[in-house]
Amino acid sequence: MKNDTNADASTVPLQPSDEVVADFWAFARDHVGWATLEGIFGQQQASTMIPPWMHLSGDTTEATALVKQLVADATLVVSEPLSSYPEDGDLPKRGDLAIIADGDGRPVALAATLDVTVQPVDDTEGTGRIVAETLRCLYPGVQG
Known part of the structure; x- marks a missing residue:
């Protein structure tokens, strides 16, 4: 779900x-109560756990819309x-945890994966499959 290298550079x-990202993680982990990680793992170890x-899409506009939808829903x-x-x-x-960025490269949400399924897709060859991942927003960021 990261950048699509084949897309037009203006839409990536x-x-x-x-x-x-490190600054966003510092705020997000404090918000969700994981600030104690440094006490458990030590400051150096905890800082590497970002x-x-x-992005939720390889398109700038869609990436921003999807992360806004994640925060809202x-x-x-x-x-x-x-x-x-x-x-x-x-x-x-x-x-799994991930920091979700909008199309402008701003971290907006900390999300956890709730569920992952691999599903068949109805295509002409009959061989397509998609991975559906359910994300839960743990921390919404400030959107400007």
């Missing part, structure tokens, strides 16, 4: 900077063709 969402960031199901995942079968798993 911007990547957030590492600093902005969840990965992602608290849950969102997103789907992606199975063929867009690595061949080693590394799919999202229940409990």
Whole structure:
């Protein structure tokens, strides 16, 4: 669900900077009560535990609309063709965390994966499959 490298550069969402993602994580983890991670793992270890960031679409406008919908609805199901995942079968798993960025590269939400299913798709070859991932918004960010 990250950037689509084949898309027109003007429609590809911007990547957030590492600093902005780290700042967002610091606020989000405090909000959801995980500030004690440093006490459990130590400050250096806890600082390396920043969840990965992602866009919910390879299109700038759609990425922004989807993350706004996630924040507004608290849950969102997103789907992606199975063929867009690595061949080693590394799919999202229940409990995965991600920082969701809008199309302008601003982290907006901290989300957890609630459910992942692989479903057949009705296509002309009859071989298509999609991965449907249900996300739950744990922390909404400030949108400007």
